[in-house]
Amino acid sequence: MHGKSVFRHFIIVNKLYSTMNSLPEIASQVRRDIVRMVHGVQSGHPGGSLGCTDYLTALYFKVMNHNPAFSMDGVGEDLFFLSNGHISPLFYSVLARSGYFPVNELATFRKLNSRLQGHPTTHEHLPGVRIASGSLGQGMSVAIGAALAKKMNKDSNIVFSLHGDGELDEGQNWEAIMFAAHKGVDNLISAIDWNGQQIDGPTKKVMALDSLRAKFEAFNWQVLEMDGNDMDAVVVGLDTAKTFVGKGKPIVILMKTEMGKGIDFMEGSHEWHGIAPNDDQLAKALAQLPETLGDY
Numbered sequence: 001m002h003g004k005s006v007f008r009h010f011i012i013v014n015k016l017y018s019t020m021n022s023l024p025e026i027a028s029q030v031r032r033d034i035v036r037m038v039h040g041v042q043s044g045h046p047g048g049s050l051g052c053t054d055y056l057t058a059l060y061f062k063v064m065n066h067n068p069a070f071s072m073d074g075v076g077e078d079l080f081f082l083s084n085g086h087i088s089p090l091f092y093s094v095l096a097r098s099g100y101f102p103v104n105e106l107a108t109f110r111k112l113n114s115r116l117q118g119h120p121t122t123h124e125h126l127p128g129v130r131i132a133s134g135s136l137g138q139g140m141s142v143a144i145g146a147a148l149a150k151k152m153n154k155d156s157n158i159v160f161s162l163h164g165d166g167e168l169d170e171g172q173n174w175e176a177i178m179f180a181a182h183k184g185v186d187n188l189i190s191a192i193d194w195n196g197q198q199i200d201g202p203t204k205k206v207m208a209l210d211s212l213r214a215k216f217e218a219f220n221w222q223v224l225e226m227d228g229n230d231m232d233a234v235v236v237g238l239d240t241a242k243t244f245v246g247k248g249k250p251i252v253i254l255m256k257t258e259m260g261k262g263i264d265f266m267e268g269s270h271e272w273h274g275i276a277p278n279d280d281q282l283a284k285a286l287a288q289l290p291e292t293l294g295d296y
Contacts, residue, residue: 023231025292026097027057031262032295033093035285037109038276044110044118047272048164049090051195051229051257056090058234059160060098063242068099070127078157079146081131083139084164084193085119086274092116095128097293106296137170139163140190144180144250147188158245161190166198169207174219180250181220189241191253193228197270212254221252228255263288 030053038044060066064078082091089109096103101115108114115124119134131142143161150157167173180188192212200206209215216223222244226237237253244251259273260266263285277285 021292023054023057023061023235025290026061027053027231028262028290029293029295030057030090030093030097032286032289032291033097033106034089035263035277035282035289036295037089037092037106039279039282040107041110042276044089044276045086045274046089046276047197047259047266047270047274048084048193048195049087050263050266051259051261052087052162052193052255053090053261054231054234055162055191055193055228055255055257056094058231058238060094062235063238064160065157066098068095068127070100072130074130074146074157075153075155076157079130079143079150079159081139081143081146081159081161082120082133083143083161084136084167085133085139088116088118088120091120091128095126096296100128101126103296136164136167137172140173140176140180143188143190144176144183144185147180147185147250148183150187151185157187158242159188161188163190163192164198165192165194165196165209165212166203166206168192168209168212169198177216177219177221177250184248185250186244186246186248188250189238189245189253190250191228191255193257194254195257195259197259197268197273199270199273201270216252216254220249222247222249223252223254225254225256228257229261 031050034046034049038046067077096106109116110118115126120129121132133139139161143159147159196203203209213223227233241251241253258267266272
């Protein structure tokens with residue numbers, strides 16, 4: 001199959017997949033993938049990956065029109081850009097589970113000659129990855145550029161992006177945020193993983209963000225808030241955000257999450273930003289996460 005027939009086939013298969021397995025069930029398997037991947041090489045970033053699992057699961061299995069046949073131009077489909085690229089275990093799991101590449105390839109995470117490196121890269125030619133995202137603060141600019149390209153091409157699809165709250169310490173974000181409002185980039189829905197944690201500690205101690213709502217509103221964005229770890233709230237939040245597309249303002253969702261969500265001894269601590277569980281911790285983590293789709 002090629003072109004539109006592949007797209008139609010994917011939509012049918014993915015809807016069946018989501019019907020047979022609820023979004024929380026898919027998210028549970030994705031969380032299992034995350035901890036197993038980082039444990040397998042004793043390297044990676046489980047905390048933010050676990051915290052954003054509900055968002056990315058809802059996006060790829062319910063909300064976004066996307067095509068795992070994958071072409072870099074992305075014409076005629078919604079696009080997603082991961083700016084906080086260190087949460088690659090989550091991104092890779094969701095891409096694999098939604099049909100972009102074989103699920104068993106997750107076992108190669110961070111290994112030599114793997115396409116699944118610690119931060120997503122484009123030279124690996126991994127389907128679903130549109131930008132290399134390791135240098136924090138750049139994803140907003142890229143997402144805005146893609147959204148402007150869609151407007152110029154009269155493509156009515158939406159661009160989605162995900163950013164860390166600690167990532168907003170980078171000044172490039174705010175120049176881009178100002179630019180998007182000035183240009184009326186109203187086909188962009190950006191989400192901020194608002195977990196209050198970054199690698200060096202709580203954001204309020206590293207560099208206080210204060211009121212993100214007030215900041216984005218001052219930059220003339222449409223601002224929404226949602227519980228990023230309640231699957232129903234995530235779906236409603238994303239659907240609500242889509243109602244503001246085409247109304248003159250870029251849209252941002254301030255998404256309250258817990259770093260390490262789903263594993264009790266990881267939740268809420270910056271210490272799990274970038275360390276892997278040992279054997280005992282992996283066993284404890286997996287005991288809290290039902291295997292719903294089959295481990296790779």
